[in-house]
Amino acid sequence: MKSLKMTTLVAAAAVTISALSMPAFAADRVYKLKMAETWSSNFPIFGDAPRNMASIAEKMSNGRLKITIDSANKHKAPLGVFDMVRSGQYDMGHSASYYWKGKVPNTLYFTTMPFGMTTPEQYGWFYEGDGMELMQKVYQPFGLLSFPGGNTGNQMGGWFQKEINSLDDLQGLKMRIPGFAGEVLAKLGAKPTNIASGELYTALERRTIDALEWVGPSLDLRMGFHKIAPYYYTGWHEPATELQFLVNERTWKKLPDDLREILRVSMKLASYDMYIQSYHESAKNWATMKTEYPNVEVKTFPREVLVAMEKANQELLDEKAAEDALAKEILDSQASYMKQARVWTNISDRAYLDSVDDLAK
Known part of the structure; x- marks a missing residue:
């Protein structure tokens, strides 16, 4: 009985120490992540999505999550984002899944498919159907996580x-x-x-x-x-062309649970924001094209x-x-x-x- 009581006290002490020290450490630490994007610097809409995501994540985390973005004209490998994130050279990437079909053929299905789903249908498949689970089946063997990264809507031919x-x-x-x-x-x-x-x-x-x-x-x-x-x-x-956020799995596992959730929500919100922006710009530019370039x-x-x-x-x-x-x-x-x-x-x-x-x- 005495031994059981002592074990209980030790366990309680350990919990108390953990409760006092771990949250304080996590709350004070700033996590700095690097992202490589396929797009050139200041590229509109596509480039806006990762910057919007980084801003949301930093604000929601009260500055604990800071993401810097290197454009293609800096890292010099616009179609090399998959390998750079996989190797750990970058923690994250912003690109399009179908660019990797030469490396991993099954990646191409998560951007868009001819005669396939519209944007609302595709988002339904990702978030309420099997889309996210199947995407992780494809990417996880390479030490990567993939998330929807912004949709253009129906593209022109x-x-x-x-x-x-x-x-x-x-x-x-x-x-x-x-x-x-x-x-x-x-x-x-x-x-x-x-x-x-x-x-x-x-x-x-x-x-x-x-x-x-x-x-x-x-x-x-x-x-x-x-x-x-x-x-x-x-x-x-x-x-329905969906871009992607790639995350190195080792980086993901190093983040505290709350920052993982903040990152997940930031990516989801920035993705939908890009869809709205793209739709608006298409409607506006279509009108411009018809009047200025008849x-x-x-x-x-x-x-x-x-x-x-x-x-x-x-x-x-x-x-x-x-x-x-x-x-x-x-x-x-x-x-x-x-x-x-x-x-x-x-x-x-x-x-x-x-x-x-x-x-x-």
Whole structure:
């Protein structure tokens, strides 16, 4: 009995010491993290998201969490963020998951998929469906955590030097287009490539490429593509493009629980803020483009081309699912969620827009 009492007293003392010392230490310590971004310095919208996140995190933590950001023109590796965060050279990164498909093929499914989910549908899949869990299945073996990092909404199909009238026009077409959409176009005879944002205008101007897709009016107008490519096509390939925050898992584990939660909330809020900003800028810049640059011809791909794209896309999805069990799990989850969510999208958004259009006739 005496031994039990002594054990209880020792345990109580240990708890008291812990309670007195640990929170005080954690409350006083400032955690300084370094982030590498794919974007060049002062790049609008994409670059705003990580800075917004860092500001929110610092304010919510009362200065205990400070995040400095190195742009691509400093670290010189815009498409090297995955490796820099994985190695611990940087604690965090801001980029896009589909840039890593050459290293880890299953990463490409977490940015966007051709003919896939819209932004609200995709956010539903991430946060209420299986999206976050499946994304961690892909990234955790590499010592990384991935979180949604900001959405552009539906992207435009790209700027073209020549009009696309048939499938023949895709043969040998050199186009900057990353992700799964690049694989779809390759299957149809095009030659997709990926080029960092800072090199896009020059590549198109010098005809190193024949066409490119970037984002949409929110960012395309200031890039000046309308000056060198007259045809602007509507989208099919990126209906909801989600960027990403990467976190080194060792860094994550070193943070106290409260700072992890602050970081998680800051990333989530900054991501949604970027979606709002991107939507606003697209609406504003679309109006500017139509009034100031009336010679830009807005086109939709011919039905023949869209049908071929959708067919190639489905064939590639089936191939990926057959080759890799995790790819199948991800693709099945996305298809199942979209099937359920799209019914509501049609009943709510599509039905509303159709009704308003009918009234305007």
